[in-house]
Amino acid sequence: MNLSLSVDSWTTTIHARPLGKLFDFKEVYQYRDLLRMFVKRDVVTFYKQTILGPLWFLLQPLFTTLIFWFVFGRLAQLSTDTLPQPLFYMAGIVCWNYFSECLNRISSTFTTNSALFGKVYFPRIVIPLSVVISNLVKMAIQWLLFALIYLLYLGRGFAVGVTPYLLLFPLLIVIMAGLSLGFGLLFTSLTSKYRDLVFLLTFGVQLWMYATPIIYPLSSISLKYRYLMILNPMTSVVETVRLGLLGVGTFSWSYLLYSVVFTLLLLVLGVFLFGRVQRNFMDFV
Amino acid sequence: MNALEIDYVSKKYRLGEISTGTLSHDLHRWWCRIRGKDDPYLLLGDVNNRAEKAISDYIWALREITFEVRPGDILGIIGSNGAGKSTLLKILSKITSPTSGEIRFRGRMASLLEVGTGFHPEMTGRENIYMNGAIMGMTRAEITRKLDEIIDFSGVARYIDTPVKRYSSGMLVRLGFAVAAHLESEILIVDEVLAVGDAEFQEKALGKMRDVTTSDGRTVLFVSHNMGAVKTLCKRGIVLDQGRLVYDGKTDEAISFYQKCCRKEMNDKQTIREAGVRVSPDIEIFSIRINGRETMCPVLDDFENVLKIEVSGRIEKRTRLEIEGRVFDENEVPLAMFSPGHNRRKYKMYEKGLFFLQETIYLSSGIHRGNYYLCLDITNPGVEYFFRVPPRIRLEIPGFISVKGNVFEYRNGNGFIQLFDEQYLLETEKLSRLQ
Numbered sequence: 001m002n003l004s005l006s007v008d009s010w011t012t013t014i015h016a017r018p019l020g021k022l023f024d025f026k027e028v029y030q031y032r033d034l035l036r037m038f039v040k041r042d043v044v045t046f047y048k049q050t051i052l053g054p055l056w057f058l059l060q061p062l063f064t065t066l067i068f069w070f071v072f073g074r075l076a077q078l079s080t081d082t083l084p085q086p087l088f089y090m091a092g093i094v095c096w097n098y099f100s101e102c103l104n105r106i107s108s109t110f111t112t113n114s115a116l117f118g119k120v121y122f123p124r125i126v127i128p129l130s131v132v133i134s135n136l137v138k139m140a141i142q143w144l145l146f147a148l149i150y151l152l153y154l155g156r157g158f159a160v161g162v163t164p165y166l167l168l169f170p171l172l173i174v175i176m177a178g179l180s181l182g183f184g185l186l187f188t189s190l191t192s193k194y195r196d197l198v199f200l201l202t203f204g205v206q207l208w209m210y211a212t213p214i215i216y217p218l219s220s221i222s223l224k225y226r227y228l229m230i231l232n233p234m235t236s237v238v239e240t241v242r243l244g245l246l247g248v249g250t251f252s253w254s255y256l257l258y259s260v261v262f263t264l265l266l267l268v269l270g271v272f273l274f275g276r277v278q279r280n281f282m283d284f285v
Numbered sequence: 286m287n288a289l290e291i292d293y294v295s296k297k298y299r300l301g302e303i304s305t306g307t308l309s310h311d312l313h314r315w316w317c318r319i320r321g322k323d324d325p326y327l328l329l330g331d332v333n334n335r336a337e338k339a340i341s342d343y344i345w346a347l348r349e350i351t352f353e354v355r356p357g358d359i360l361g362i363i364g365s366n367g368a369g370k371s372t373l374l375k376i377l378s379k380i381t382s383p384t385s386g387e388i389r390f391r392g393r394m395a396s397l398l399e400v401g402t403g404f405h406p407e408m409t410g411r412e413n414i415y416m417n418g419a420i421m422g423m424t425r426a427e428i429t430r431k432l433d434e435i436i437d438f439s440g441v442a443r444y445i446d447t448p449v450k451r452y453s454s455g456m457l458v459r460l461g462f463a464v465a466a467h468l469e470s471e472i473l474i475v476d477e478v479l480a481v482g483d484a485e486f487q488e489k490a491l492g493k494m495r496d497v498t499t500s501d502g503r504t505v506l507f508v509s510h511n512m513g514a515v516k517t518l519c520k521r522g523i524v525l526d527q528g529r530l531v532y533d534g535k536t537d538e539a540i541s542f543y544q545k546c547c548r549k550e551m552n553d554k555q556t557i558r559e560a561g562v563r564v565s566p567d568i569e570i571f572s573i574r575i576n577g578r579e580t581m582c583p584v585l586d587d588f589e590n591v592l593k594i595e596v597s598g599r600i601e602k603r604t605r606l607e608i609e610g611r612v613f614d615e616n617e618v619p620l621a622m623f624s625p626g627h628n629r630r631k632y633k634m635y636e637k638g639l640f641f642l643q644e645t646i647y648l649s650s651g652i653h654r655g656n657y658y659l660c661l662d663i664t665n666p667g668v669e670y671f672f673r674v675p676p677r678i679r680l681e682i683p684g685f686i687s688v689k690g691n692v693f694e695y696r697n698g699n700g701f702i703q704l705f706d707e708q709y710l711l712e713t714e715k716l717s718r719l720q
Contacts, residue, residue, distance in 0.1 A: 121379035
């Protein structure tokens with residue numbers, strides 16, 4: 001032992017009620033390799049257990065787009081802001097898939113990992129973070145598919161154009177990640193004790209999609225109700241993504257700012273609750 | 286200077302079903318709090334209370350545990366089931382947090398609560414070493430540096446690039462333990478991992494643990510029911526009983542304290558019938574006596590080690606009935622079996638109604654001094670069990686006394702135990718007379 005250590009040189013102290021840091025960046029950084037391993041595990045095991053492997057990442061948005069194209073585009077003839085319908089739907093679907101999939105998986109963090117959490121300590125937040133990151137890989141593949149279809153339309157002479165708002169793309173992805181993380185942490189913290197909230201979430205996410213301009217543009221909503229739509233923090237994100245990629249969409253800096261502030265507040269709340277629940281979670285299950 | 290200090294650590298659990306009624310409890314509690322009233326569900330108070338008197342849904346799994354460990358020590362933690370050992374380890378490894386109190390330590394603490402945590406069946410042994418190591422807090426570079434050593438120690442080098450779903454359970458444990466043992470943590474928590482794996486590997490694991498403490502000055506907390514392993518590994522032991530630390534001292538003393546305190550508990554509280562479990566609804570047991578007493582610690586005759594077992598009860602169908610018994614040593618290793626019907630191929634039939642069974646077990650005369658545990662089964666041999674008493678009936682063999690008055694005892698091994706029934710003895714006696 002190093003004798004120069006003073007009496008107070010404890011490196012770890014476990015208290016009943018730690019004067020909590022909201023988020024222990026240092027600790028999470030120490031476990032960065034674990035984060036990487038979880039991301040790798042997510043992606044790699046997806047390959048190994050399925051016949052089609054990463055092809056599923058593509059089939060899912062492709063088929064959803066086809067269905068939406070048929071049902072909402074052809075049958076219901078909803079407006080797509082003058083955009084080619086497949087591109088319009090697909091841009092929304094890729095965004096929404098990322099958000100909803102992260103949200104669903106993070107919401108069950110405690111229940112699906114209880115066996116692991118019961119055996120060993122690591123900062124629990126690593127698991128939700130790994131979900132957000134591994135789904136980024138998936139989303140990237142889906143955007144590649146989108147790009148292919150995009151090129152197809154360009155080749156056929158459609159005047160679709162990228163706008164400078166595309167530069168906001170990284171921020172938009174961060175907002176989506178933050179929203180799904182925030183809501184997910186909130187839900188997993190609450191459902192660890194009150195299981196019935198799981199049902200609320202599963203159909204809630206389905207309904208939520210219809211409250212987000214995925215199958216219709218925000219511009220088709222009358223000004224009277226538009227502020228209601230804007231309250232949904234995903235609305236401005238999806239609209240801005242479309243504006244950046246396809247050149248048509250409703251955009252306002254204030255809408256975007258609202259989403260950013262909403263995300264930050266939500267994250268603080270989610271991380272706070274998650275931190276409280278993780279300390280005694282094993283006692284309830 | 287201590288490696289680990291535990292100060293007045295208590296842990297409270299809520300009893301009963303957590304999911305139902307809790308929302309209303311929480312709302313009620315919240316309502317009381319905003320009105321400035323006391324928490325209505327915290328009957329036991331915060332630190333110091335008499336749990337026995339309070340009527341509450343909460344129990345204390347740990348109460349004011351205080352001890353410290355010096356670097357390089359191997360501390361054995363013993364106690365019966367429910368004494369709080371696992372809770373203590375869970376708090377130490379930060380899986381759950383204490384209700385009150387404080388724990389301080391230096392460096393990393395790694396726990397082997399269950400080895401192979403986080404193994405993914407689809408990933409190869411090598412990938413899982415990284416995964417498992419990362420979960421325990423190792424960095425990638427650290428694992429890479431030790432990879433060869435880990436693979437070598439695990440002894441599964443041939444299969445290291447095979448998905449672990451093809452591994453046997455023994456191989457998984459080897460691999461998991463190998464990773465954990467190479468984790469450079471200042472404090473290592475080991476809980477019953479040695480239960481799996483073959484003898485060679487257990488020996489290797491125990492040796493590794495000893496090396497870890499002697500050469501690296503690391504601290505090990507070792508929890509086990511295996512008194513033999515505790516005895517050989519640890520210099521110091523603490524005994525937990527009902528959430529309290531009741532003994533802290535040398536391992537030998539701690540073990541004997543533990544055994545005495547358990548014995549006291551058995552004598553006071555339980556009869557053999559109460560310790561048993563009714564497996565079949567067809568039977569009702571009125572009493573089980575050994576040498577005329579119903580307690581879990583039968584009194585043995587000084588010179589003749591005879592167990593006279595009497596069981597009375599009622600049976601709801603016509604069946605064969607027999608008493609079977611098995612003897613275990615202190616490490617729960619089975620030593621001998623008593624099943625006269627099996628050996629004789631002759632069973633007694635009992636009609637529906639009241640019954641009375643009687644068997645006499647003769648322990649072999651050369652039995653070594655020590656404590657043994659007996660379990661009893663009331664059974665229809667080979668068909669079904671009716672009533673089972675777990676191996677907690679304690680036989681204290683005082684050793685046999687030679688003509689000069691010395692007590693014979695053997696330090697190593699348990700000697701040779703045989704259980705005979707009367708008929709066997711009579712037959713052998715007849716044989717010897719004939720000869």
